[in-house]
Amino acid sequence: MANSVLPNFLVIGVEKGGTTWLHAQLKKHPDVFLPPTKEIHFFNKYNSNGIAHDYFQFGLDWYLEFFKEYNGQKAIGEVTPMYICDPEAPARIKATLPNVKLIAMLRNPVQRAYSHYWMAKQKSHTTLASFKEVIEQKEPRFIERGLYYKQLKTYYELFDPQQILILFSEEVFKNPEYWLAQVCRFLGVDDAYYQNDSSVQEKVFEASAYKSAALLNKQMYLVHKMRRSKALSSVLNWMKRKGFSDRIKKLNTVEKQYEKMPESDAVALQQYYCEDLEALSSLLNRALPFQSK
Secondary structure, three states, rough: OOOOOOEEEEEEEOOOOOOHHHHHHHHOOEEEOOOOOOOOOOOEEEEEOOOOOHHHHHHHHHHHHHOOOOOOOOOEEEOOOOHOOOOOOOHHHHHHHHEEEEEEEEOOEEEEEEEEHHHHHHOOOOOOOHHHHHHHHHOOOOOOHOOEEEEEEEHHHHOOHHHHHEEEEEHHHOOOOHHHHHHHHHHHOOOOOOOOOOHHHHHHHHHHHOOOOOHHHHHHHHHHHHHHHHHHHHHHHHHHHHHHHHHHHHHOOEOOOOOOOHHHHHHHHHHHHHHHHHHHHHHHOOEEEEEEE
């Protein structure tokens, strides 16, 4: 494991905020190393469904396996959106990587919650029949994960603000070349790499459905089981690197637009997030692109 290193940057969130796109762009940069696996989940104790899923107990040797193909790149990172909202993650990251740089890509929390609900519905990960029920029950997976100030406050208490870069997907996707250059400067790598790269305009299609939720969940279960074995985890990393996992997932995916959010639901959530967004605006000392005027 001579080439293995720990990351010097993490993309910590948010779910349904554009991190898949950011991961794909950073992976192309010659000065950036990312493991074959997006979302290693080393520092978070709970998975996206709120179930204990604790890889941290396996120790740094387990984590280092993901970085053993490092080949001298200046920026070494990984992307796990659960880090921003998991209560255990900030302190674990601070204890393990005190000087790490952190990137959070945020999105209008109302739209984020709605997108997250539909993703869970397509995966059969929720029994709630409508988004209205999500709002009425304040379902934590979908609603509380949009409380960005509440989540980021802990990071700003533990880390120097200079170690944290906050992006907003609404701004990034309007001018991706500019914002990727900002990310590169933050990471200390060539900031001209994405100039005149038309592929940065290609957003990852987020509204999709699964032909078989059962097949998807079986695949996720097997991945989790394999991750808990050092030998099988290495096999899984090889499959990721060769693109087998992505191809299986793609074959089981079809593009599908979900229903438009009812205006009453949007208004209710905007009111719910108002106080947290005002606090976030104050923390960041800037107006937010999705903040109500």
